[in-house]
Amino acid sequence: MWSYIVFPQVEDLPTVKGDFYALGHIPNIMGAIDGSHVALVHPHRSEQVYRNRKSYHSMNVQMVCLADQYISHVNAMFPGSVHEAYILRNSSIPYVVPFLQEDGPDGSVVAAVEPVDSDEEEAEEEDMQNRD
Template sequence: MEDMEAMHDNCVQEFCAAAETLLVSEQIHFPDEGRFREIAAYTENRWGLQHCVGAIDGSHIPIIAPQHYHTYYFNRKGWHSIILQGVVDGMVLFWNVFAGLPGSLHDARVLRMSTLWELASWGNLFPAHIRNICPVTAGYYILGDSAYALQSWLLKPFHDTG
């Protein structure tokens, strides 16, 4: 049984490495300034959100519990997983993916461990493109759910205080 689990883990890791090497660089591209402008225009025309260039969320990918540190992979839903964090544009096309962290981690922590957070922290996530939206001057932003912390580049729902 242990040999079967080890073989499964090796297959999963080999598949993920191959997919990352062969598919991610071909299929998922970080937008340049022109592409961000196109994404924002599409999102505004289709969804009515001005200057929005994406939505972020995490998804749990089921795995067989590893022998070591299996509790790290046990998620809040009651099963073992790794987390895939994705950012999609208004057409639901991925432009950023970060995956592989243990399922026990919170979405906000996964974001803080990603290159997306690093780029945002250095001010290199979006090109400088400011727009007046009603009384507010805003740059490009992405939308997240209530799991994320409000940032100048990441909007989340208002907290419902009743």
């Protein structure tokens, strides 16, 4: 049987938010969003566009998942050189969640938080110190 990726409907939000609350005791969460680079074989056209900040070729794929790890949204349209903030602004999420810029129903908000890799953070700090 086929399964489809579907963003939760308004009537599903109490259940979705309840599931997230049960996980982390943070109220009004409707989804967890993140981007990930999916490696590609060296492209023959527009090679530089697909080279990401870690110097390998990729697609920058954005996903939203629910508390039960069910994927509710995927955007795989952008090459690796494109920043995640640009992908979010230009994705269909603002159309699926029309209240992205303001409070949603029952005070819900959509927010993206990018985790910081401690090794990457240390390397950036060292790079900044070496520039002085």
